[in-house]
Amino acid sequence: MKIAWDIFTIVAVMAGSFFFLAGTVGLLRFPDPLTRLHALTKADNLGLGLVVLGLLPQTHWPLDTIKLIAIWLFALLAGATVGQLMACTARRGGGPPK
Amino acid sequence: MNGPMLFGLCAAALIGFGLYSLIVNPQPLRKIIGFNIIGSGVFLLFGTIARRGAAVGMGGDPVPQALLITGIVVAFSATALAVSLLLRLFDEGGVVTLDNEAAPTETTTDPSDT
Amino acid sequence: MTLALAVDIGLAMLILAMAGWTIAVRDTFASVIGFVTYGLLLTLVWVRLAMPDVALTEAAMGGGLTGALLIGGAARLRRTEAAVRTERPGMLTRTLAAVLSATVTAALAICVLNLPDPAPTLAPDAAAKLGSTGVGNPVTAVLLAYRSMDTLLEAIVVLLALFGVWSLAHDRFWGGCPQLRTHADSEGILAYFARILPPIGIIVGVYIFWIGADFPGGKFQGATILAAMWLLVIGAGLAYFPPISQAWLRILLVAGPLVFMVIGFAGIVTAGAVFAYPIGFAKPLILAIEIALMPTLVLALALLVAGAPQRMPPQ
Numbered sequence: 001m002k003i004a005w006d007i008f009t010i011v012a013v014m015a016g017s018f019f020f021l022a023g024t025v026g027l028l029r030f031p032d033p034l035t036r037l038h039a040l041t042k043a044d045n046l047g048l049g050l051v052v053l054g055l056l057p058q059t060h061w062p063l064d065t066i067k068l069i070a071i072w073l074f075a076l077l078a079g080a081t082v083g084q085l086m087a088c089t090a091r092r093g094g095g096p097p098k
Numbered sequence: 099m100n101g102p103m104l105f106g107l108c109a110a111a112l113i114g115f116g117l118y119s120l121i122v123n124p125q126p127l128r129k130i131i132g133f134n135i136i137g138s139g140v141f142l143l144f145g146t147i148a149r150r151g152a153a154v155g156m157g158g159d160p161v162p163q164a165l166l167i168t169g170i171v172v173a174f175s176a177t178a179l180a181v182s183l184l185l186r187l188f189d190e191g192g193v194v195t196l197d198n199e200a201a202p203t204e205t206t207t208d209p210s211d212t
Numbered sequence: 213m214t215l216a217l218a219v220d221i222g223l224a225m226l227i228l229a230m231a232g233w234t235i236a237v238r239d240t241f242a243s244v245i246g247f248v249t250y251g252l253l254l255t256l257v258w259v260r261l262a263m264p265d266v267a268l269t270e271a272a273m274g275g276g277l278t279g280a281l282l283i284g285g286a287a288r289l290r291r292t293e294a295a296v297r298t299e300r301p302g303m304l305t306r307t308l309a310a311v312l313s314a315t316v317t318a319a320l321a322i323c324v325l326n327l328p329d330p331a332p333t334l335a336p337d338a339a340a341k342l343g344s345t346g347v348g349n350p351v352t353a354v355l356l357a358y359r360s361m362d363t364l365l366e367a368i369v370v371l372l373a374l375f376g377v378w379s380l381a382h383d384r385f386w387g388g389c390p391q392l393r394t395h396a397d398s399e400g401i402l403a404y405f406a407r408i409l410p411p412i413g414i415i416v417g418v419y420i421f422w423i424g425a426d427f428p429g430g431k432f433q434g435a436t437i438l439a440a441m442w443l444l445v446i447g448a449g450l451a452y453f454p455p456i457s458q459a460w461l462r463i464l465l466v467a468g469p470l471v472f473m474v475i476g477f478a479g480i481v482t483a484g485a486v487f488a489y490p491i492g493f494a495k496p497l498i499l500a501i502e503i504a505l506m507p508t509l510v511l512a513l514a515l516l517v518a519g520a521p522q523r524m525p526p527q
Contacts, residue, residue, distance in 0.1 A: 078405075084401040085402060101217065104221060107321050107324055110317045112228070114317030118309050118310060124300055125240055125292075125296045127282065127285055128240060135247075138274065150331035153336055158263055159333045160335060160338045163266055164354035164355045164359060166263075166266045167355065170269045174513075174516070177282075178517065182377040194296065195295070
């Protein structure tokens with residue numbers, strides 16, 4: 001059983017890393033701020049989500065498991081908020097706040 | 099070659115980078131950032147020494163670690179004071195320059211307008 | 213070469229590249245963003261060096277609060293960018309600076325390669341007396357028992373920096389309110405975020421403060437999180453900084469160091485030395501000092517980011 005969970009961890013973390021890689025490539029290659037934000041938020045949500053999911057079997061229930069899930073939820077919340085703010089600024093045609 | 103030694107060398111390089119930036123960058127805010135890079139290099143060097151002192155089940159010598167925490171907090175306070183000084187200079191003349199020959203213009207901008 | 217060393221080498225290269233980019237990039241705003249990223253990478257180095265206490269402080273202070281401070285400064289100084297760029301020093305100065313920096317780096321590298329072996333350490337001494345402090349985290353024990361004088365002076369330095377910042381206010385704003393550049397849209401996403409996060413953030417901050425007695429964490433890290441929550445609420449336009457002339461604010465600011473000093477000097481009578489704790493009372497006294505220091509640090513750190521007062525309170 002242990003080995004099955006280890007394989008699950010390796011697969012999920014690698015899948016998560018793939019999303020991070022794809023997101024980074026998107027960030028560097030996409031032409032305008034909105035598409036770059038799209039690439040970045042996908043990487044954060046899915047990539048980090050898969051990494052956290054993969055690490056869950058390796059943690060001590062309950063406190064460490066809950067902490068790890070909380071980290072993912074915080075990153076989602078912060079990513080969504082900052083993504084919205086940056087998209088609003090980009091649509092108004094501004095750079096960083098004047 | 100091991101981890102702490104590697105980061106010690108990295109710290110030495112960071113101090114050099116920061117020093118170069120402090121001297122060469124004309125923008126005062128960039129000088130503050132350069133000074134912070136020197137600071138973090140010094141902290142990292144100290145951290146290397148702390149890590150080498152790992153003993154009796156501790157990951158590193160706790161005394162330098164505590165001094166590092168103190169140092170990081172003090173570095174932040176000093177940075178805050180430096181940035182405030184710079185912004186006040188900007189409020190006075192609308193320019194930020196450390197060049198003595200370029201005297202600041204006498205028009206005092208009202209900070210409430212900015 | 214082991215896998216761990218490969219990770220360390222990759223991390224060191226990333227850090228150096230990030231520092232180089234922060235220094236070389238043309239735009240000051242970009243440089244600030246680079247510095248924040250650099251701070252977060254440095255946090256990973258502290259984790260690799262097995263120092264989670266320092267890593268937490270670096271993430272909270274070096275990346276977080278310093279970043280917020282510098283972003284605010286860079287945004288206000290944006291208009292001066294073009295004028296300052298013309299002052300770039302000549303080739304000779306740059307060459308001399310490069311030679312000087314390279315010399316300093318080389319000298320330090322030689323020192324690093326010749327560090328004494330075995331390394332001197334105070335860890336056994338710190339471990340030997342840990343039981344008598346009632347604290348489980350040796351770093352906290354150093355901060356508040358073995359070398360509490362340092363921590364007192366540090367709290368005083370933070371306060372002095374704050375007084376320095378305040379004294380930079382224009383005369384007509386003395387005693388007024390500091391200001392952040394706010395997104396004052398009370399229905400916007402930031403306001404929503406600033407309503408959701410602080411209740412959780414306050415729990416996390418207090419938890420990190422409390423857990424610091426026995427595990428990585430402590431009052432500086434906890435205070436930074438609490439200060440960040442306050443700054444978030446103010447930055448979203450949901451609250452305002454109090455005028456710095458408020459009595460409660462000033463009392464809370466000096467209360468921490470004052471309690472610390474009273475307990476420290478009471479040690480002369482109760483335990484025979486300054487900053488000594490009477491046997492059996494170490495833990496409660498350390499706790500009293502930490503609880504008194506907490507509001508001081510939260511207020512001082514947030515107000516340091518806010519800067520000098522910029523308007524008078526509405527009458």
